[in-house]
Amino acid sequence: MSIPYILTPESKEPAADRLRKLVAGDRVLIVPELHDCMSAKAAEMNGFEVIMVSSGDLACALTGIPDLQLLSIDDFVRVTEQITRMTPMPLIIDADDGFGLGRALNAQYGCMRIMQAGAAGVLVTDTSELARKGQLSIPDAVLRFKAARAGLDANGQHGFLIARCDSDLIHNFDSTVERCAAYIDAGADMLCILWMHKIPDRQMKVEMCRRLRDALNAKGGKYENFPMWYPDLCGKAHDPAEISMDDLKELGVYKLAGIHFSAHAAMLAMLDVGRHVMQEQSNDYVDYHFDDTGYKTFTTMSMFGLTDGSWVEAENAFVREPQDSVAQRNADYFVREEDIHDPDKQ
Incomplete structure (x- = not known):
């Protein structure tokens, strides 16, 4: 009798291959950004198909302080091993600048270890080294992404690389397109324009998404209809500026959309229940609430x-x-x- 889930036959297909099959489809998949096995189990039970470890939520969960980029590669490896042993969902790791300091070698080594731990791939940013404000130059960012690509490809694993671009798309459109093309050349499998969701108007969001898609399509070849990640879906009920899943589907290139809810919901629930436990001096609240x-x-x-x-x-x-x-x-x-x-x- 095999142990669930790690030794079952379906787990033998590399996680990166399973992720690529999902991305190749015609759906836009919502990707919960979470931090541990319990949140991964909840995502699995809810029917999600891909998950990501949020570096911010993981930092809060492990250290009890804000995400000040103090986690080590060992912290990420440990949670990767734990989650990938208990669920068949492909797991993406938010690696920020490549697991610390912004050095290309850190990105290469960290990505290699993350793949060995069972991940499907990573998201790596083009932010400046040492957590300084701003972005790397395009040549330096390319070196970071090439290093991450080398780590993901070590031992023949071919992990999935999401290149996050932190450019202001409205005020720096042409340079953003240049960056995106360079990151694709460096080995990215998907692009994420981080501040897309910060654009204050829904129609402008959709228009900028369309303009970026069309600019890359105009280059032809491997740039055409290149897969995109939409960052941080927010609620439309209280934010009419937020883009919808229908908008993303209509654009045709968005394949994954990140969303944060698990750590937030867990903290709110623990605070609410804990307050009632203190007030009532019993656990009755959980039994009916x-x-x-x-x-x-x-x-x-x-x-x-x-x-x-x-x-x-x-x-x-x-x-x-x-x-x-x-x-x-x-x-x-x-x-x-x-x-x-x-x-x-x-």
């Missing part, structure tokens, strides 16, 4: 391979009696018939 969401569970643990029996079956294959299995005992205690993990199927 979330009923209107449609989810019902006695414990979080039941969502991690106990209810579906996968870990119970895996351990029971190697014990004489079921009650000698920790997974079996946990399932007997934590799993309840009234649990609801997928309200949409009720």
Whole structure:
């Protein structure tokens, strides 16, 4: 009996290949930007197909301080190994300037290790070295992306490279197009124009996306219909300037759209529940407050391979009696018939 998920046959296809197949389709996929196995499990249960580790959320989760770019490559490798062992979803790592200091060698070495840890690829920026304001020159940025490409290709793995360009597209359009073409030449598989979502008007957002697409298409060849990542989808209900998924689909080149919600939602829920626990001096609030969401569970643990029996079956294959299995005992205690993990199927 194989252990879920890491040794199952579907996991043998490299994560980068699975990601490329998804990107080659005609859909725009929303990519939750998260920080740990619990948020990855929630994304998987919600039906998302690709995930990213947010460097900002990971920094807050691991250090308890804002993202001041203090994480080491070991921090990223550890969370990559943990997440890719428990889900088949291709995982992208937000590598910022290439895992510290902005040196090209850091990018090469870090990307190599991230691929060895099971990631599908990375997002690397063209920000200045040592976290200084601004961007690298195009030649220096190209060297960083070439180094990242070399690391992603080490050991024949061919990881997926998203090149993030931090240019002001409105005021520096021509130089942005020049940068994008240079980053494609350096080995990028996808482009992300970070401040696209900061443009204050929806129509202008759409127009700038279209202009960039058309400018690259005019170059022909490998630049034509080059895949794009849209950064940080926001809510339209309270921000009519925000672009929609229909807009992105109509543009034709946007394949992935990042969205931050997991760490934010988890923190809000913990603050809200914790306040009630303190006020009421009990755990009653959890027992009823979330009923209107449609989810019902006695414990979080039941969502991690106990209810579906996968870990119970895996351990029971190697014990004489079921009650000698920790997974079996946990399932007997934590799993309840009234649990609801997928309200949409009720």
